Amino acid sequence: MKALTWQGLEKVEVKSVPDPAIQQPTDAIVRVTSTAICGSDLHLYGVLAPYLHPDDVLGHEFMGIVEEVGSAVENLKPGDRVVVPFTISCGHCFACSKGLYSQCDTTRDHEQDNGAALFGYTSLYGRVPGGQAELVRVPHADFGPVKLPHELPDERFLYLSDILPTAWQGVEWAATPDGGTLAVLGLGPVGQLAIRSAHRQGVQRILAVDLVDERLALARASGAETVDVRDVDDVAQALRDLTDGHGPESVVDAVGMEAHGNPVAEKVIGATTRLPKPLARKAIETVGIDRLDALHTAIDAVQRGGTVSLSGVYGGMASPMPLMQMFDKGITMRMGQCHVQQWTDGLLAVALEDDDPMGLETLATHHVPLDEAADAYRMFQKKDDGCIKVVLKP
């Protein structure tokens, strides 16, 4: 089959690789009909390169048709249409029984002491080949895949794999009080769906921050007031100015470790990822790789006693944090990979609503054949051609 493989720093290639096969009775094989590129894939493409190996198959947002099931999978049959959560969870361990699916004790790598295995996240999260491919082996298919009706286009459901529950959880965890203001930093696909989730959750005032014209415009079209990073000296101050000097009660950081805004950090990180792998890994683990611009803005901007919710992924072990400010302001922080299945039932119902109230069908700006995935990664990373979300069609 064909699959998108990692080949080197900012180098991916669609190649022929062996077809996956059932390995465990709880596996299924899914033939992929749509698979998206995520901001998280960009971390693997760039800054996390020292953890990858040539021919790693990427991709964790995918849906398709069940081709084959293992003997213990009773809930699915060949021909079923499914979307697959990016976190691989067993559904019955200590963590899963508390609903903490992204901490699944069965699939997580105990040796590395990491959270649940993730599709297409290479040696960092369980070495499970990803979904930017014609076929995928889905472990724990007796629990993970979400069965879908055969009507409606793929784009209605595809984002249930990751960015819709991620955005929804980010907003829930930001816990904006009644009548309060939520700031969303970063207006990529996650930030856009965070704004739409916030409306759905009853948040009345949303301030949205980015530095890309079409992303700002799309946020405005969803009813947010925008702050353009390029127009202000100090984003946190701009957010305070818009909230009577107090700052928003809640902030979602939907940017993550590759934030723009600190040219020195960008150079250091760029140099780190080009070191020989063991040295680069050591540097990442001991020096910190994160560009913390958005996170520090969130902490600075949030109202005293408010909440910062991180949807954006951070990865450095020693990234400096303004603990004095965090403690003094008495802020609450929540973060982590999304517990996808906690939100699936509610969000599937939203996706099925007649008028597509979250605009899922129209979020993707680019639909391209899997063969063109390498160009699509470049375009999404550079935000060329108005690119906001790419859906690949194997």
Ligand SMILES: NC(=O)c1ccc[n+]([C@@H]2O[C@H](COP(=O)([O-])OP(=O)(O)OC[C@H]3O[C@@H](n4cnc5c(N)ncnc54)[C@H](O)[C@@H]3O)[C@@H](O)[C@H]2O)c1
């Ligand atoms: N927690 C989870 O389970 C989970 C799941 C999916 C994605 N994510 C993470 O969410 C983040 C966003 O994902 P995405 O697909 O929307 O990615 P994206 O790269 O398209 O979006 C990031 C946006 O942030 C903007 N940005 C950069 N620096 C900024 C700054 N200093 N201030 C404000 N905006 C800035 C960029 O212009 C871009 O529009 C990524 O870090 C991704 O890894 C987390």
Ligand SMILES: [Zn+2]
């Ligand atoms: Zn994703």
Ligand SMILES: [Zn+2]
């Ligand atoms: Zn589990």
